[in-house]
Amino acid sequence: MRIAEIQSLVAPPRPAATGGTAAPAALSPAGQGPAPTTFAGALASAGPPGQRVVAAAAGEVGQAEQPPGSNDSPRIAEYRSAMPGNPGVGPWCAYFVSWVARQAGTPLGDRGEGFASVDAVAAWAQRSGRWSPSSVPPQPGDLIVWDEHIGIVESVDPDGTVHTIEGNSGDAVTRRTHAAGSPLGYVRP
Numbered sequence: 001m002r003i004a005e006i007q008s009l010v011a012p013p014r015p016a017a018t019g020g021t022a023a024p025a026a027l028s029p030a031g032q033g034p035a036p037t038t039f040a041g042a043l044a045s046a047g048p049p050g051q052r053v054v055a056a057a058a059g060e061v062g063q064a065e066q067p068p069g070s071n072d073s074p075r076i077a078e079y080r081s082a083m084p085g086n087p088g089v090g091p092w093c094a095y096f097v098s099w100v101a102r103q104a105g106t107p108l109g110d111r112g113e114g115f116a117s118v119d120a121v122a123a124w125a126q127r128s129g130r131w132s133p134s135s136v137p138p139q140p141g142d143l144i145v146w147d148e149h150i151g152i153v154e155s156v157d158p159d160g161t162v163h164t165i166e167g168n169s170g171d172a173v174t175r176r177t178h179a180a181g182s183p184l185g186y187v188r189p
Contacts, residue, residue: 050141052104053189057152057165057173060100064172071168079167082114093150094118096167097143100152104141106189118150125187132186138162143187144178151176153186 047055066073072089080086082099098114098121101107108114108121110128115121122145125131137160138144142153144164151166160180167173 048141049104049106049189050139053100053106053141053152054154054165056100056103058154060096060167060173061165061175062173063167068171076167083116084113087116090116091148091168093166093168094121096173097121097150097152101189104189108189118145118148121145121150121187122184125185130188132188134181134183134185136186137180138186139188141189143189144183145185145187146183 060075063075064073065071065076070089071092076092076095079092079095079099080088082095082102087095094115094117098108098116102112102114109124115124121143122131125143125145132138132142138153138156140153140155144151144153144162149166149168151164151169153162154165154175155163157163162178162180162182164176164178165173166176169176
């Protein structure tokens, strides 16, 4: 149900039936045949980067480890696929944010390679000028970084309370709420 809602928001508008001729279908970049229409492609072109990151993460809420405590499932294996060499089973919060960023069209890393650890994400963000200390209010779509854990900012209340979507939180992708100033900092993808 939720995916259908998101797809309806990013689908191109349908022309009204007026009895006239329909507009030609978009062509592929090579100019041959119709352009591919995929959910990821539509999502990547819909709205500002932060909004795309939140939408991609929200579609994953509820994905869980199978069996619980294993750091693995078929979907978590897909998150790992966002890393070069598809690393093995292990803590997956950084895999998750890397996968989400790639799905949203804002891949992490100098070459879009993504990261398998929180420390690597934080180091890249600091090197590339994408790091903000916890005293700076985050924006939706920013990554929220703690010592050895990372998530995605979904929204921020006027009092600074931060609502997140986090992978590997309670063995699943979950929504959580945190007090202002609780993380080490934020990363703008």
